[in-house]
Amino acid sequence: MFEKRKTNPIAVAVALGATLMAGCTSATTSVSTTPAATAAPVQVAMNGTPTMASGVVAAGGENNPPLAALGPVPVPPDNPQSAAKVELGKMLFFEPAVGGDTSTPCSACHDPDQGWGWAEDISRGYPGTVHWRNSQTVVNSAYYPRLFWASSVSSLEAQAKSAAGGAVAGNAEFDIVEARLALMPEYRQRFNEVFGDEFPLYRNAFRAIAAFERAELVQRDAPIDNYFNGDKSALSEEQLRGMALFNGKANCIECHNGPMATDFSYYNIGVPTLERWKEDGLAQITYRYEMYAKGSNEEMYKNYKDDPGFYFRDKNSWNKGKFRTPSLRYTAYSAPYMHNGTLNSLEEVIDFYNAGGGHNMFSKNKSKLIKPLGLNDAEKEDLLAFLEAFSGEEIAIDRPKMPDYAPLFTKAELMMEKK
Ligand code: HEC
Numbered sequence: 316m317f318e319k320r321k322t323n324p325i326a327v328a329v330a331l332g333a334t335l336m337a338g339c340t341s342a343t344t345s346v347s348t349t350p351a352a353t354a355a356p357v358q359v360a361m362n363g364t365p366t367m368a369s370g371v372v373a374a375g376g377e378n379n380p381p382l383a384a385l386g387p388v389p390v391p392p393d394n395p396q397s398a399a400k401v402e403l404g405k406m407l408f409f410e411p412a413v414g415g416d417t418s419t420p421c422s423a424c425h426d427p428d429q430g431w432g433w434a435e436d437i438s439r440g441y442p443g444t445v446h447w448r449n450s451q452t453v454v455n456s457a458y459y460p461r462l463f464w465a466s467s468v469s470s471l472e473a474q475a476k477s478a479a480g481g482a483v484a485g486n487a488e489f490d491i492v493e494a495r496l497a498l499m500p501e502y503r504q505r506f507n508e509v510f511g512d513e514f515p516l517y518r519n520a521f522r523a524i525a526a527f528e529r530a531e532l533v534q535r536d537a538p539i540d541n542y543f544n545g546d547k548s549a550l551s552e553e554q555l556r557g558m559a560l561f562n563g564k565a566n567c568i569e570c571h572n573g574p575m576a577t578d579f580s581y582y583n584i585g586v587p588t589l590e591r592w593k594e595d596g597l598a599q600i601t602y603r604y605e606m607y608a609k610g611s612n613e614e615m616y617k618n619y620k621d622d623p624g625f626y627f628r629d630k631n632s633w634n635k636g637k638f639r640t641p642s643l644r645y646t647a648y649s650a651p652y653m654h655n656g657t658l659n660s661l662e663e664v665i666d667f668y669n670a671g672g673g674h675n676m677f678s679k680n681k682s683k684l685i686k687p688l689g690l691n692d693a694e695k696e697d698l699l700a701f702l703e704a705f706s707g708e709e710i711a712i713d714r715p716k717m718p719d720y721a722p723l724f725t726k727a728e729l730m731m732e733k734k
């Protein structure tokens with residue numbers, strides 16, 4: 316069996332106030348390609364609109380879209396890519412001024428050295444809080460039609476806004492963010508060049524961040540891509556055996572399918588309750604805050620000790636405890652795993668599935684697709700080797716130099732005003 320993660324006493328905190336995110340920017344549903352995209356076929360993961368899988372056993376593995384190389388990144392027509400926009404977005408991703416007290420840029424919880432996520436069970440939060448969910452890797456998030464573990468937003472632009480503003484994440488007041496950016500001449504110049512802004516507009520900051528994510532936080536040359544693009548030596552014998560298990564006996568393909576290795580659907584697979592919510596006061600406060608903010612009823616608020624997840628999208632009881640099937644890409648770097656980070660390694664994940672998943676407060680909704688697999692040790696090794704093929708080189712980046720503040724007017728100009 317898998318073992319529970321020991322709680323980490325660090326209790327910084329933040330949470331993405333998913334409450335603040337309604338109707339921000341346009342949905343990213345149409346697909347075009349980046350200038351950098353090659354002529355590879357458009358195998359974009361946008362094929363499946365998220366459906367509400369309710370644990371019904373599907374007809375069988377053969378109906379699933381096969382694993383495949385990742386195609387060019389989808390770009391929404393209202394936020395075209397440009398080199399200058401990407402460069403600006405990269406600066407803003409690391410820019411402390413975008414967070415409430417200037418300590419929570421995106422990179423605070425999506426650290427390039429921690430798989431562009433945060434290597435604790437649940438994420439650090441805004442100072443004085445802990446988040447309530449595991450911080451996902453941002454790598455390849457540009458391919459998701461809906462973002463977050465419970466898929467509450469539908470574009471990277473809206474996602475960035477909800478992250479920057481959420482009470483347990485960035486907790487930013489956007490007027491202040493705009494004032495800060497206005498007082499940095501380099502940003503004034505860059506926003507003007509890219510968006511024509513006289514003074515930087517925060518909504519354009521999020522468009523730039525999204526452009527950066529689409530350009531640089533994408534990986535299309537993992538061993539699995541190389542293999543499906545024709546390099547048959549890209550996968551080892553062990554990995555090929557692992558792939559056969561993935562598509563067969565282990566039946567991972569039932570949910571982790573297509574180029575992104577996800578069906579973009581929602582399941583309760585029995586991820587165990589986070590023990591930390593019982594022990595860590597700050598974590599408990601965030602849990603209660605999120606339950607309240609997302610509209611749980613009084614009975615749930617009083618009695619629940621687990622994350623209802625996708626339930627909050629439509630309040631149907633059969634969706635309690637369901638979460639989006641995550642991509643398996645870049646997971647070699649993004650431990651710990653699952654929406655609450657309760658599994659520490661890919662070995663533990665395999666043991667978890669091999670045992671038929673686990674239990675949580677909403678196990679009534681557990682998918683019938685999750686059942687004991689009967690994999691022996693050699694098979695588990697092969698499957699593990701194959702999971703590693705979803706990750707290529709670690710994406711490292713030179714952190715950009717942050718611009719300095721400067722007074723909006725010189726002393727001389729202010730004196731002129733007085734006259
Ligand atoms: C305080 C920590 C924190 C900060 C700051 C933060 N995030 Fe996150 N991020 C998280 C957590 C935790 C999640 C998962 C939340 C959930 O699913 O409810 C997440 C999820 C995401 C996702 C969704 C990935 C997916 O697979 O769906 C993206 C994209 C993302 N963040 C980008 C950003 C950007 C851009 C910023 C800066 C504007 C940012 N984040 C700031 C912690 C943070």
Ligand code: HEC
Binds near residue numbers: 570582583639643685
């Ligand atoms: C019934 C659908 C389903 C099947 C079958 C399935 N998964 Fe998953 N997988 C999910 C869902 C949903 C999650 C997220 C669950 C959560 O956080 O509560 C997940 C999470 C994961 C994660 C964690 C990723 C991360 O970023 O945290 C890994 C790794 C994984 N699955 C691998 C596998 C493997 C290997 C198999 C086959 C043995 C498999 N899955 C079978 C639906 C499925």
